[in-house]
């Protein structure tokens with residue numbers, strides 16, 4: 352047992368299995384030709400950590416899911432708030448964005464097994480809330496520490512085809528944010544209760560050819576950290592809008608296991624170096640020996656109380672001019688009928704082509720439906736402070752330059768910026784991306800000014816928390 356000075360910070364963790372049943376529709380890809388997934392290659396989880404200091408409680412959930420629309424995000428948040436009693440404003444619900452999981456949105460696109468997808472979705476709020484409830488039942492005193500490093504499993508994913516089109520692939524020439532963040536929560540005896548790993552990379556290693564459910568690289572990453580460090584490991588996806596794996600879009604399951612393991616070892620090495628129980632050594636006596644040895648006494652160093660606080664806000668992001676809903680609805684229903692027809696005829700190659708167009712049209716339809724009549728959208732943004740660590744999160748998929756700008760201008764020692772939290776879909780490209788074009792720009796509802804607004808608002812919120 353190590354001596355320690357209590358800092359007033361408490362934490363608890365809980366986890367539930369959210370692996371879909373075999374046969375549930377799998378749906379991360381417009382290019383896929385199968386509908387249902389086989390049994391999982393690795394379990395998918397929702398993990399919850401509750402932090403408590405004085406009267407403040409903050410809940411963070413890490414879920415192996417591609418994402419949810421605003422309606423289902425709201426249902427999950429409501430279930431979490433009801434079961435835990437923690438107000439929604441103090442809950443961060445984050446998805447890893449794995450593309451190898453079941454369909455969790457736009458179920459109307461599913462041609463076979465929609466009932467199973469619906470059942471799966473409906474089962475989630477209560478299951479995820481259960482994980483958070485377990486966390487509340489297991490609160491203990493903790494110490495916290497953090498570290499930053501790097502991992503090189505990601506690359507810039509925006510690449511130009513020979514015909515000049517900006518497509519999604521691996522661009523070794525363009526810069527990419529390789530920064531890796533690690534946070535460690537230790538019990539008073541020094542053992543690890545929980546760790547949070549933060550990294551930006553699309554979980555698109557398993558591609559459209561893969562027919563097994565997997566959490567993609569975050570799964571083996573967490574498994575590696577939990578084996579090496581112990582405790583429960585959480586993954587928080589970074590600002591990964593333009594970042595993907597250095598090898599991906601494959602049906603070879605060994606690739607996600609290998610890259611996840613590589614990321615996990617890098618994170619574990621950093622976590623192993625974090626000392627949450629610093630001590631002061633004082634010389635006491637000389638012990639006669641072959642070489643005389645200095646004997647020390649050790650006293651725990653007092654640590655500053657890690658102020659825990661959270662701000663949740665709807666940041667007003669400018670939208671761009673979108674097409675008319677009626678026009679796209681017509682095109683979309685035609686494309687869907689064509690997909691169904693080609694599927695019945697067994698023409699899978701042609702079906703893939705039309706399905707890809709239907710997927711793209713689906714994004715445009717959704718944008719027109721949700722944002723067609725407004726000039727600004729209240730976009731969910733949250734900042735959590737744990738001492739000198741700040742966790743910034745937004746809904747949708749911010750480009751990595753947005754995360755880097757916030758991190759570099761933040762006053763906190765550690766600032767980890769994420770997307771994929773507390774909301775629906777939508778890329779937030781940087782200004783340069785609008786010049787280059789490509790998928791993310793075609794699919795975004797936002798104007799080129801949105802990135803600057805988001806950076807400024809996040810910095811304001813960070814400043815407010817820093818002053819507390």
Ligand SMILES: [Zn+2]
Pocket residue numbers: 448553748
């Ligand atoms: Zn994405």
